[in-house]
Amino acid sequence: MKDIIRLLRLFKPYRHWMLLGALAALVTLIANVVLLAVSGWFITAMAVAGSAGVAMNYFTPAALIRGGSILRTVGRYAERLITHEATLRLLAQLRVWFYSHLEPLAPAVLQRYHSGDLQSRIRADVDALDTLYVRVLVPVLVATLGACLLLGFLLLYDWRIAVVSLGFLLLAGVAVPLWSRALGQAPGERIARTEAELRTACVDGLQGLAELQVYGAAAAQARHIDALSRTLATEQVRLAGYSGINQGAVGLCANLSLWTLLWLAIPLVADGRLAPPQLAMLALFTLASFEAVAPLPLAFQQLGRTLAAARRLFAIVDARPAVEEPAGPSPRPDRFDLHIADLGFSYPGVATPALDGLSLDVPQGGRVAIVGASGSGKTTLFNLLLRFWTPDRGTIRLGGHDLAQYRGDDLRRYVTLVSQHTHLFDLSIRDNLLIAAPDASPARLEQACRVAQIHDFIAGLPEGYDTWAGETGVRLSGGQARRIAIARALLRDAPVLLLDEPTEGLDGETEQALMESLGRLMAGRTVILITHRPVGLDWADQVLVMDQGRVLARGDASVIAGATGAELLGGTG
The missing domain is CATH 3.40.50.300 (P-loop containing nucleotide triphosphate hydrolases)
Structure with missing residues (x-):
């Protein structure tokens, strides 16, 4: 947790961009849920009105559907634009931050590290930190705020429906992501470590190719790189399998929530406390609400890799320079003997x-x-x-x-x-x-x-x-x-x-x-x-x-x- 807090402090200068990106993602979520829910209600209401031979106002729901569609499109575009801008600004700031700590360590402290390893930290490990914002912070913030708004809407109809939906949202948005993180932490850390070793081996192979050929070690180096590539691919396949299981678990929670809602809401329709078009609306509303928590399992699965990259960067940043700078200003010599x-x-x-x-x-x-x-x-x-x-x-x-x-x-x-x-x-x-x-x-x-x-x-x-x-x-x-x-x-x-x-x-x-x-x-x-x-x-x-x-x-x-x-x-x- 301390690594995440430390990263959040680094992100602080761009908090407004980050919050604006999260707001755009939240607007997109709400627009999508409203679009599906109103569409379900409108189609069902038109069918009921037609079978009963009565007239209904279709201008208002049609306008809501069109407005929701436009808002979803604009919101999705704004989300991509703002989150990418925030991410690029964060990456630029992180590289400057890392280099400003790296420079005082040269060359004494940096001699402990391989040049390929340093290159991997500067490029790949810094790049890996963007997932903390785009794939962790934004989804968590959107899921939290979105779930509160969606549950507030369900409470207008029946508290039992709201409680059941909350339970399955917590299962899909908290339990499954934590399980996903437990599964993905070790493979994620191994991926970060193997990627660094692979880059180092490739740099060694390129820079020392002449020496490797002279000593007949080029084939051994190639086998070493191949072994690292296979290890990396194996871990990536393992993570992909976990990702599929997690997405299936979220889908299962969404469908169980839907069936439970129908089980609770159909008697309300029979008793006349809930109109038939509202049943269709609540059913689609419930399914669409799980879009808020769907990204969380993948986000927490990749959190292990992100934090492993952060710890590799912090290991360099926290190193003490071999030469301490004087407290006062430097002298200004008038001769140079x-x-x-x-x-x-x-x-x-x-x-x-x-x-x-x-x-x-x-x-x-x-x-x-x-x-x-x-x-x-x-x-x-x-x-x-x-x-x-x-x-x-x-x-x-x-x-x-x-x-x-x-x-x-x-x-x-x-x-x-x-x-x-x-x-x-x-x-x-x-x-x-x-x-x-x-x-x-x-x-x-x-x-x-x-x-x-x-x-x-x-x-x-x-x-x-x-x-x-x-x-x-x-x-x-x-x-x-x-x-x-x-x-x-x-x-x-x-x-x-x-x-x-x-x-x-x-x-x-x-x-x-x-x-x-x-x-x-x-x-x-x-x-x-x-x-x-x-x-x-x-x-x-x-x-x-x-x-x-x-x-x-x-x-x-x-x-x-x-x-x-x-x-x-x-x-x-």
Whole structure:
């Protein structure tokens, strides 16, 4: 119940849309019941009048029938229009809400989750929450209000008929839905879990297809996906079977209510206390009234799946960020030197420290290169400089202020990263550039791309800067994508620049052109570059060689390049 209450609080900004949609559904229900009941009364009354040879006023019931038909059509259209508008607004708000909680968790906390699992939560689990409004809240509200109005009408004729109808409505609208929820809760939760596992497996299969083929595991992955698909289909068939049983139970309640009404009402007709046309009207009225409770069993059956999706989202939202934001405002440094003293850090659950006693001073405008194999702690240092993690010991100071005093977003206005893993969104090249500076003019975009040596290539494309980059920049080469990333970094104009293996995996010609672009980007900035290779670092004021979180050697580029591997391993930090 607490999960439903928590969701209702999230829905609160759109409560007016939600209530308006429920009102449209209630009007549609009443119009449909009135249409059927008046039609039954009118046909029977015309037959009785005709057999008796008497005249009757058929204008009023005909007008009611026509009005009910029009109102039902308009109400159904309004219900669909308003509930869909409310649902789309809710989904948009839920995605923003979820992303606003997701962003502070990156990357430290989100490393516990698979990318396919996160994608499933963002898309499928959020989508699953719309059923709470459309298929649970609206039907429950309409059934409650509609049943009260319908029973009030029956009380005008006979209290026993009203009580019997109430009993069967409660049976169909409360007992059957609760039974349906009990049946559907476990399969619904298994469906939510299996759907997430299936999406994760599909993402694994697509992203790691090359590795799967190299190691001969592609067939095993395909069998795993097939097994998950079969499990999902089995659970869906089980739910469909339960749905059929539940709808049959509602139909049984409606027919039992009808027969009981006839059993009670026929003696009233015989005694003259009820006119024959009113018997037909009450019979059709009773059958039509069960339209109010008919959606409830399916709604409660799917409630288990909806709540399972909600709990998966809440598990992310309730996670604590690895880095706590400071209470006060961020400092505003007037210089951009870096001072790192006795820095130590270990990843959770890992005994070996990723950094152990690192100290480094980089003056404003200074250039430092850090050389080391994978796992030596280079990327960990960047993660700490960007405040993605908090050091276990030691300090990092930017412009004389401890890094812990900076709020994450404020810090990243001063520090920008050019990574070997350049990410371009499925947008135009222009839109990918504007991420760094949304208000940048076309002239400023062009200037940044010229410095990054990518403007001529973009200008030569048929659509120029409006050319679509494709998913993850698939329509561009690696060198082109990284030069766009450099142009994006230029647009940010941050005073501190972190370069994470920006030339990794590029051919010699592209690497040389990219380094020329980086040289322009580094002008006047405080720069730290991490790389595997201690060559081509003449531009660096200082070079550090790292291994297993420690500094093995430091000096200028000529000293490092001339040292042997044994000398480096024997060096001191």
